Amino acid sequence: MASIKAERLVKRYGAVQAVHGIDFEIADGEFVAILGPSGCGKSSTMRMIAGLEKISEGSIYFDGKRVNDVRARDRNVAMSFESYALYPTISIYENIAFPLRSANVDNREIDRQVRDIAEKMELTSLLDLKPKGLSSGQAQRVGLARALVRNPAVFLLDEPISHLDTRQRYRMRRFIKSLHQKFNYTMIYVTHDQEEALALADRVMVMSDGEIQQMAVPDEVYARPKNAFVAGFVGEPPINFFDCGVVAEPGGWAIEFQGRRLVLPERLHATAQQIGAGGLAAIRPHFLSIGEESPLRLDGKVFITEELQDQNLVMVDVGDIRFTLVAHPSVMPKRGEIVPVSIDPAHLLLFPRSQADKVGSIAA
Numbered sequence: 509m510a511s512i513k514a515e516r517l518v519k520r521y522g523a524v525q526a527v528h529g530i531d532f533e534i535a536d537g538e539f540v541a542i543l544g545p546s547g548c549g550k551s552s553t554m555r556m557i558a559g560l561e562k563i564s565e566g567s568i569y570f571d572g573k574r575v576n577d578v579r580a581r582d583r584n585v586a587m588s589f590e591s592y593a594l595y596p597t598i599s600i601y602e603n604i605a606f607p608l609r610s611a612n613v614d615n616r617e618i619d620r621q622v623r624d625i626a627e628k629m630e631l632t633s634l635l636d637l638k639p640k641g642l643s644s645g646q647a648q649r650v651g652l653a654r655a656l657v658r659n660p661a662v663f664l665l666d667e668p669i670s671h672l673d674t675r676q677r678y679r680m681r682r683f684i685k686s687l688h689q690k691f692n693y694t695m696i697y698v699t700h701d702q703e704e705a706l707a708l709a710d711r712v713m714v715m716s717d718g719e720i721q722q723m724a725v726p727d728e729v730y731a732r733p734k735n736a737f738v739a740g741f742v743g744e745p746p747i748n749f750f751d752c753g754v755v756a757e758p759g760g761w762a763i764e765f766q767g768r769r770l771v772l773p774e775r776l777h778a779t780a781q782q783i784g785a786g787g788l789a790a791i792r793p794h795f796l797s798i799g800e801e802s803p804l805r806l807d808g809k810v811f812i813t814e815e816l817q818d819q820n821l822v823m824v825d826v827g828d829i830r831f832t833l834v835a836h837p838s839v840m841p842k843r844g845e846i847v848p849v850s851i852d853p854a855h856l857l858l859f860p861r862s863q864a865d866k867v868g869s870i871a872a
């Protein structure tokens with residue numbers, strides 16, 4: 509397969525600018541997820557790579573060769589959309605063979621390639637059937653097989669499984685990941701589902717408003733988000749944000765909130781120095797706890813407890829900040845109860861207060 513590079517890529521639809529001059533590189537055999545809210549420019553980016561949408565400005569390269577002026581069908585790109593309409597009157601075999609027949613490949617070669625991809629897609633036993641009786645998962649795999657049979661340079665999937673029910677979705681997700689692991693396709697996978705992106709991809713490209721916010725391995729996106737938007741978009745339940753003061757301490761920095769002071773780990777000293785007095789602190793629900801030892805314990809008043817199978821979500825008010833925390837299933841405080849809340853400073857994040865408005869748009 510191929511490596512892909514984009515340089516100052518811009519997409520405009522009339523007066524609407526959907527992609528604002530983005531740069532990225534994807535290695536041969538890499539699996540990258542493009543993650544972001546609806547309307548942030550994921551599909552536009554994907555369609556420019558595929559050649560289905562004109563590039564307004566900038567360049568795309570496959571293996572170092574500029575492809576701006578190469579037509580979609582000559583880019584050798586496989587693209588799978590959410591809708592994977594199969595031809596109902598012909599067999600699965602012929603559905604998969606279709607792109608090869610259109611390209612005038614000879615019959616023996618068609619047979620070889622169809623059987624090869626059918627085996628990879630676990631469809632061999634279904635080749636003689638018509639699409640009608642297939643489960644949605646099987647139909648999806650036939651769609652993928654048809655897209656992949658031409659041995660494409662790059663494999664693009666735009667929200668390919670968002671229409672499946674939860675169970676099918678997990679199954680397809682595992683299948684797509686195994687495809688990548690076994691056959692090393694260069695894959696770009698568009699999704700608005702942060703969990704899916706982090707579970708599947710080698711690297712995640714987080715977009716919002718037509719710009720790349722961060723492009724990094726899943727662990728880094730989760731633990732070291734580059735800005736408040738990424739911090740808020742990634743993670744479930746969502747990260748807790750709270751306003752804080754930022755103050756110098758002998759030998760370091762601290763944040764202040766609700767009349768309390770929390771000394772920052774060294775990792776955050778440079779950030780603290782840059783952002784000045786007003787900060788936006790953030791802590792994931794998994795790094796707050798009830799009743800555990802920590803450098804800072806706060807009195808929290810329980811607002812509500814939601815019991816899930818393997819964990820309890822507790823919403824607790826510390827002054828006027830409402831935190832969500834993930835507690836062990838045995839921890840089930842009652843509404844109104846006062847509990848000691850601990851923050852693990854090793855996992856604290858800190859952003860400039862000016863990023864608070866980006867956080868607000870996340871829920872929408």
Ligand code: ADP
Binds near residue numbers: 524545546548551552
């Ligand atoms: P995503 O896939 O992340 O949901 P899109 O790339 O589809 O985002 O869209 C990005 C922006 O471009 C949106 O504001 C959308 O309304 C706009 N847009 C997309 N396609 C067109 C089009 N064909 N004509 C006009 N505007 C478009």
Ligand code: MG
Binds near residue numbers: 551
């Ligand atoms: Mg889209």
